[in-house]
Amino acid sequence: MNAPLLEVQQVSRSFGDVRALDGVSLTIAENEFFALLGPSGCGKTTLLRSIAGFEHPDGGAVLLGGSDLLALPPNKRPVNLMFQSYALFPHLSVAANIGYGLKREKLPKAEIAQRVDEVLETVGLTAMAKRRPAQLSGGQRQRVALARAIVKRPRLLLLDEPLSALDRKVRAEMQLELKRLQHEVGITFVVVTHDQEEAMSMADRIAVLAGGRVQQVATPLELYRNPANLFVADFIGTSNLLPGPSAGQHLVVRPEDVRLVAPGAGRLDGTVADTQFQGGTSTVAVDVPGQAKPFLVTEHGATEAVRGTPVGLAWQHEVAVGEGLA
């Protein structure tokens, strides 16, 4: 891991009785693509807005490159935020939107024009420079918002649900695009998202937040293979949950780790309840006596399981986790 860039230390923020952030601590490294992942109301947006300067924590510290960030007003922070709504200025052209932040730095006109041109090229919107935001598609607006933030060359770029307003197909493209851009411009990205697939596919590391607390900080693979608690196991990917070895514990078994075997030859027996063919893989749902939910098994290609037949379930990899959330 590179040198730490952003340090969030014991940050708390309450709104009335609701603790939006409850002693959150995180360290984000230089050049990292970091995701804050959690369900709505988990505190991730409050944390993001605290870093940008639009929320004021009740307690704790936020350091950027070792210096106190909370003491600065939003317009003095070397941090930029890409708003979920994009917040493009409707009365300004695309080029003027992107140049807005550079003008505030009192840069020479020629330099502003040059940097705006460069960034337009980077996001592939050179032809749209003179248009107004209202004349662009959703994906194009998203690129303008991104260009407007990265043209400032911030030390840290915050992105609030950057892809949520896009339709499915554009979203998949933009996930790759965001990753490419992050490598290209070499800026540390912090993305807030509620979409675990999005976080998994883009981020180097992910912090899973729930109830204003950090549940786990890890790489996507680590989160998936070794969830720290039941909440993370359930939130990330699909899990089969079984009673654990000791009280209050659960066993997490991922569907792709399970093989269908002859009845009696595995660790559990059940009856095939349903099969779904998804192209590259198939999902088999198996009813296991004593289990409320069917046990899910992922198989490569088409499955040979037939509904109503008894099967055995075998697996090697499993993780025992505690409850986590109260």
Add this chain to the structure above:
Amino acid sequence: MTSTKQHGGLARPSLGARLRRGVEPAVLLGPGLLFYAALVAAPVLLVTGYMFARRGRFGGVEWELSLDNFSRVTDSVYLEVFRESLGLAFVATLLALLIGYPTAYAIAKLPPRWRTVALVLVVVPFWTNFLIRVYAWIVLLNSQGLLNDLLVGIGVTDDRFTLLYTPGAVVVGLVYSYLPLMILPLYAAIEKVDEDLLEASADLGAGRVRTFLGVQLPLTMPGVVTGSILVFVPSLGNFVVPELLGGGKTVMVGNLIRDQFLKAQDWPFGSVLAMIVVVLLVLLFLGQAWVTRRVEGPARG
């Protein structure tokens, strides 16, 4: 709104549906159109006709083509009245804007429940008769009035100021009368500005002043222009306020037009004066439409 969309562009709409589509707009628009035809279009046409006629001996007009009325307008006496009226209306509008913008801004930032209360309070003065409200200012402003009592009382001055019957008093009366017409459109415009845009401006490095000038003000410009026109138009044509608070010393276009019709019995000349005001106002409204379109941008294709 297109018919092909409504009907899927397949079957030809039934006769009933087509009839309904023709009748519906007529029924909905009819009363309004009739009202405007009777009370706006007809008088304007009549006044346009009067402009080219000769004055009748005892009021009314003689239908005899004449252009004399137009050349009389360039008389310096009348030009001076126009200049003074435009000046007073302009100052009143500017003051109303300077008072109205912060007020509207403060109201827009109130919690929703209090916003309604504040807006009702803004409109409350309209519940009292206009004349009575203007008379009240005489009580406040005259040399034995409350304002002078106050100034002498707190020791600002020993001599009582001449406040009433000055152009200043006229401006005060105009601002007071039409301030709500400034506040309401400003409020509507300010309330519409997305808070994210102001935050985005700060995020990109703009201070409060820059954010106001670069984002807030341009985005609320349609409200500024609408409010200004709503204050400027009735101020320019007002003849009650100059008469009561200006003491007849300050003559505005409104007084002049009224006098041509009711005192001088010169309807054609009054018509020319009135039409000049109408043309000015139409130009103003065209300007407003232009500003609004510029800010809100061309419609999305």
